[in-house]
Amino acid sequence: MQIPDQAILGSALHWLTEATAPPVWLCTIVAAQGSSPRPPGALLACNVRGEQVGSLSGGCIEEDLLQRLQSGVLPVARAELIEYGVTAEQNERLGLPCGGRLQVLVQRLTLERDRSWLRAALDAIAARRCLRRSVALDSGATVTAAQEHHAPLRFDGHTLDQTFGPQMRLLLVGAGQLGQSLAELALAMDYEVLVVDPRPRMREQWQGPTVPLLGGMPDDAVREHASDCHSIVITLTHDPRIDDMALMEALATDAWYVGALGSRRTTEKRLQRLRQLDIGEDRLRALHAPVGLDIGSKTPLEIAVAIMAELVQLRRARQ
Structure with a gap:
């Protein structure tokens, strides 16, 4: 495209x-x-x-x-x-x-x-x-x-x-309802969107916009599609076996933004796991978690709005 x-x-x-x-x-x-x-x-x-x-x-x-x-x-x-x-x-x-x-x-x-x-x-x-x-x-x-x-x-x-230059490329890890809402908003805001989910059932149930739906492991998808400074990686599955693999890889790349969905309590547990995997504190500081602006969002669409608003805020600040 x-x-x-x-x-x-x-x-x-x-x-x-x-x-x-x-x-x-x-x-x-x-x-x-x-x-x-x-x-x-x-x-x-x-x-x-x-x-x-x-x-x-x-x-x-x-x-x-x-x-x-x-x-x-x-x-x-x-x-x-x-x-x-x-x-x-x-x-x-x-x-x-x-x-x-x-x-x-x-x-x-x-x-x-x-x-x-x-x-x-x-x-x-x-x-x-x-x-x-x-x-x-x-x-x-x-x-x-x-x-x-x-x-x-x-x-x-x-x-x-x-x-x-290129569009910002948004790699979403997880093909659930939030991923569908995020993909809709991101496409409307001129982002390139890819979705990776190793679970066939989730890919089959995708009801979002027409975007590439990638199988395989998320760390491979990050390496192949979202490792440069015009890339964004956001994990959405709540499954450490999926999200943590993507985060480990993304935090080692030049990706402009790496974010993870979850509460503050979930985020602390995630950081502990990543530290046990020898992810250094300098790399962990680059992780945006909980992802999105704190606007009291609850529904998938509201959370998607909060995430896209944070991306807009950070991009405008950089400019």
């Missing part, structure tokens, strides 16, 4: 390499004030035929921008900064809520100038690596550099710095 940036950049590259390559533009929200439909960093790729992938708003801005590009009213030779929501008339006509205001960098792409960085960005996403692109507004030229983590978009009026 492709993530949005991957689909957008891939479409732009595909259009550029067609035999009769149409004019192609890549549009990026570089600043947003007030209430805006999409955040800074949101992308839209479009071509002169009217094809488009991605979104800058609910559709109103895309339609206006594409019409201006197709008609030549907006002649973009390299890169141009376009503002929406500057006037009350624009807000009414384009439906920008609450006086929202957007700045959009429109970059005209060419095969000769842009194929290399588009390919590099797609390769980085596929390999679960981060890559920064820097676009000079005066020339439209793009340069790229490897980056360890996602970084917030930066635009100083002259240069755009934007990080591309």
